[in-house]
Amino acid sequence: MSSTVIITVVTLLILAFSSSVILYFISQKFKVEEDPRIDQVQEVLPAANCGGCGYAGCRNFAEAIVNAENLEGINCPVGGPDVMAKVAAILGKEAVKSDPLVAVLKCNGAPENRPQKVEYDGAQMCRIKHNYFIGETDCSYGCLGSGDCVVACKFDAIKMDPKTNLPVVDDDNCVACGACVKACPRNLIELRKKAAKNRKIYVACSNCDKGGPAKRACNVACIGCGKCVKVCSYEAITMENNLAYIDATKCKMCRKCVDECPTGAIIEVGFPPKKVKVEVVEDAVQSN
Amino acid sequence: MKSFPAGGIHPSDNKLTAGNKIERLAIPSSVAIPVSQHIGAPAEVIVNKGDIVKTGQVIACSKGFVSTNIHSSVSGKVNKIEEIADASGFKQLAVFIDVEGDEWEPSIIRSSDVDSNITLSSEEIIKRCQEAGIVGMGGAAFPVHVKLSVPEGKKCDVLLINGVECEPYLTSDHRLMLEHGEEIIIGVSILMKALKVDTAMIGIENNKPDAIENLQKIASRFLGITILPLKVKYPQGAEKQLIKALRNREVPMGKLPIDVNTVVQNVGTAFAVYEAVQKNKPLFERVVTITGKTVAKPGNFMVRIGTPISTLIDVAGGVPEDTGKIISGGPMMGKALRNTLSPIVKGTSGIVLFPEEESTRKEVGPCIRCGKCVTVCALKLEPYLMATLSEKGMFERAEEEGVANCCDCASCHYICPAGRPLLDYLRLGKSTVLKMARERAAKKLAI
Numbered sequence: 001m002s003s004t005v006i007i008t009v010v011t012l013l014i015l016a017f018s019s020s021v022i023l024y025f026i027s028q029k030f031k032v033e034e035d036p037r038i039d040q041v042q043e044v045l046p047a048a049n050c051g052g053c054g055y056a057g058c059r060n061f062a063e064a065i066v067n068a069e070n071l072e073g074i075n076c077p078v079g080g081p082d083v084m085a086k087v088a089a090i091l092g093k094e095a096v097k098s099d100p101l102v103a104v105l106k107c108n109g110a111p112e113n114r115p116q117k118v119e120y121d122g123a124q125m126c127r128i129k130h131n132y133f134i135g136e137t138d139c140s141y142g143c144l145g146s147g148d149c150v151v152a153c154k155f156d157a158i159k160m161d162p163k164t165n166l167p168v169v170d171d172d173n174c175v176a177c178g179a180c181v182k183a184c185p186r187n188l189i190e191l192r193k194k195a196a197k198n199r200k201i202y203v204a205c206s207n208c209d210k211g212g213p214a215k216r217a218c219n220v221a222c223i224g225c226g227k228c229v230k231v232c233s234y235e236a237i238t239m240e241n242n243l244a245y246i247d248a249t250k251c252k253m254c255r256k257c258v259d260e261c262p263t264g265a266i267i268e269v270g271f272p273p274k275k276v277k278v279e280v281v282e283d284a285v286q287s288n
Numbered sequence: 289m290k291s292f293p294a295g296g297i298h299p300s301d302n303k304l305t306a307g308n309k310i311e312r313l314a315i316p317s318s319v320a321i322p323v324s325q326h327i328g329a330p331a332e333v334i335v336n337k338g339d340i341v342k343t344g345q346v347i348a349c350s351k352g353f354v355s356t357n358i359h360s361s362v363s364g365k366v367n368k369i370e371e372i373a374d375a376s377g378f379k380q381l382a383v384f385i386d387v388e389g390d391e392w393e394p395s396i397i398r399s400s401d402v403d404s405n406i407t408l409s410s411e412e413i414i415k416r417c418q419e420a421g422i423v424g425m426g427g428a429a430f431p432v433h434v435k436l437s438v439p440e441g442k443k444c445d446v447l448l449i450n451g452v453e454c455e456p457y458l459t460s461d462h463r464l465m466l467e468h469g470e471e472i473i474i475g476v477s478i479l480m481k482a483l484k485v486d487t488a489m490i491g492i493e494n495n496k497p498d499a500i501e502n503l504q505k506i507a508s509r510f511l512g513i514t515i516l517p518l519k520v521k522y523p524q525g526a527e528k529q530l531i532k533a534l535r536n537r538e539v540p541m542g543k544l545p546i547d548v549n550t551v552v553q554n555v556g557t558a559f560a561v562y563e564a565v566q567k568n569k570p571l572f573e574r575v576v577t578i579t580g581k582t583v584a585k586p587g588n589f590m591v592r593i594g595t596p597i598s599t600l601i602d603v604a605g606g607v608p609e610d611t612g613k614i615i616s617g618g619p620m621m622g623k624a625l626r627n628t629l630s631p632i633v634k635g636t637s638g639i640v641l642f643p644e645e646e647s648t649r650k651e652v653g654p655c656i657r658c659g660k661c662v663t664v665c666a667l668k669l670e671p672y673l674m675a676t677l678s679e680k681g682m683f684e685r686a687e688e689e690g691v692a693n694c695c696d697c698a699s700c701h702y703i704c705p706a707g708r709p710l711l712d713y714l715r716l717g718k719s720t721v722l723k724m725a726r727e728r729a730a731k732k733l734a735i
Contacts, residue, residue, distance in 0.1 A: 117626075118626055121648060121649045122649075122709055122712045123652075123679075123709035123712035123713060123716075125679070125712075125713075125716070127716060128712050128713070128715070128716045131715065131716065131719060132376060132623075132712075133376035133377050133378070133626055134373075134376065134377035134378060134626070135377075138377075140377060140378070140379075
């Protein structure tokens with residue numbers, strides 16, 4: 001080998017070696033001290049970075065939870081109780097019991113019940129419509145049907161039904177991250193306690209007008225009559241601003257309020273159809 | 289002839305009612321006068337159900353500085369004080385009055401003789417404007433006394449008067465300039481006295497040569513008032529564009545006209561100020577244009593505030609059969625009405641009826657990056673960018689791009705070949721960004 005080659009190789013080797021030594025010392029000197037548990041926690045998180053926990057991504061959640069005193073109020077809705085149990089184990093803290101939630105739309109104003117009065121040809125965004133006017137129907141509280149909630153959902157859990165012009169939640173895909181709740185300019189979507197077999201009982205209305213205007217705008221509106229409040233034996237229903245509200249944590253799903261409601265504003269979902277009593281008409285049978 | 293250099297569009301004039309003299313609309317049987325007809329805090333009602341009121345009597349009081357009084361436009365009995373659905377269906381508190389006769393407040397001078405003797409001092413003029421409920425008559429309805437009260441540290445050296453009326457179809461200002469030119473010029477002198485300036489420039493677009501001629505003749509008898517004809521271009525009536533056209537000064541982003549030593553007022557406002565100061569007459573009626581290609585009897589009417597819009601439409605021959613939209617204001621910046629029972633307010637400059645074929649918007653397509661919106665923006669903003677950022681919820685970036693400076697003129701929306709609803713997105717961006725700015729300011733105060 002010629003001397004040029006040897007000199008070149010040796011020079012480069014020396015450069016490489018000294019660079020790596022310098023880099024090593026610099027990386028040690030400027031090392032950011034981080035709690036190793038943050039990495040451990042991040043490992044068990046779903047990595048969806050959806051913001052459903054209220055933090056800016058999974059890493060931010062991991063940092064927050066490692067530095068928190070206890071796990072109260074910090075929850076990953078996508079990972080659910082399994083992931084939270086793992087996180088609690090890593091941190092050596094108690095896992096907090098939290099009920100699974102699901103998104104529920106508090107409006108049932110399909111066109112057959114809530115007729116359209118005007119046409120709108122502006123930009124199709126609920127937030128824009130909400131600022132411009134009360135909507136195409138006479139209910140100024142109800143769903144505007146342009147699907148801001150559908151756009152916001154990252155889990156394919158909410159779709160627009162073209163027949164009713166209302167969004168429909170897929171209970172199995174919904175992780176209750178709250179994106180649709182934030183997207184709705186009229187606050188129509190609520191994260192309610194998820195019951196067995198995806199059963200639900202809720203007041204599917206958000207109209208705060210008095211009974212007359214509410215009913216004129218929509219057939220199935222809550223008219224604030226208060227019958228449901230009276231019939232509930234578990235004090236689960238309250239009335240505020242002409243609108244009834246069922247507390248899902250107190251409701252025992254007896255369905256008395258559903259029967260009592262004169263307009264059909266309270267809906268039951270996921271229950272088997274009620275058995276209809278058949279009365280035998282004796283005289284008619286005998287005369288034949 | 290001058291104009292503003294950047295941007296602008298040329299929609300068809302359609303000044304169908306330019307030759308129609310102002311007629312007095314008959315007083316309806318009942319009126320509903322909203323307590324919020326101006327920018328700022330709504331006025332507080334001071335009458336009760338059953339009270340007898342006179343025309344020109346105060347029925348709601350100004351609340352705070354940026355607010356103004358509301359007067360009854362009729363004489364009669366207060367029927368109820370309730371919410372009424374406005375043009376968009378939103379509920380507004382209004383005073384409902386059943387009309388009985390037309391008895392005016394005795395302090396109002398009813399003679400129509402033109403009085404050019406200005407006896408009030410500068411401060412008294414500003415106070416009278418607030419008492420009389422005078423707001424900007426160009427449509428924005430900003431309380432005039434606030435504009436005339438130059439803040440500490442700022443100075444005004446020229447008053448600009450907007451006689452441009454750049455919105456297609458509207459002719460109420462044009463007719464005022466032809467039929468009440470002298471009152472307008474005296475009103476301008478009153479405003480000059482209030483602002484303590486000796487120069488006023490009235491800008492009039494040259495599609496109104498008769499108005500230019502009339503006002504030039506009258507203004508020659510007054511000191512310091514010049515009439516400047518301007519090339520027709522929309523939106524020349526926008527404050528910042530008018531200042532650029534008349535004074536060749538640019539109001540910096542985020543700043544107001546007073547920051548370039550200018551105050552701008554509409555000719556209709558000058559007329560209302562004349563009536564308030566010289567005749568002690570508060571603002572309770574205004575000229576409204578009712579027009580449209582299919583309207584049977586279009587015209588310009590002096591209407592009492594609180595008159596239902598349907599009354600005005602009936603006098604013009606009723607709603608034509610194939611009407612698609614009824615617009616309050618002009619076709620560029622006005623709003624399509626959701627119901628015609630809502631009342632005429634201080635800011636209602638016109639009602640335009642459009643046939644179905646002219647009412648539908650273009651089909652929406654994706655942005656083709658042609659840049660026409662950037663070319664026509666008179667404020668040198670980038671509408672395609674701000675609109676898309678607002679649509680996707682990226683409001684911080686929209687704020688950086690200056691969406692809060694957008695003046696809502698809709699030139700970009702008008703010119704877009706892809707039919708994109710730019711104004712809708714820009715308005716969303718603007719309202720969100722302004723809300724964010726208010727929340728930041730509130731947080732700063734709290735700290």
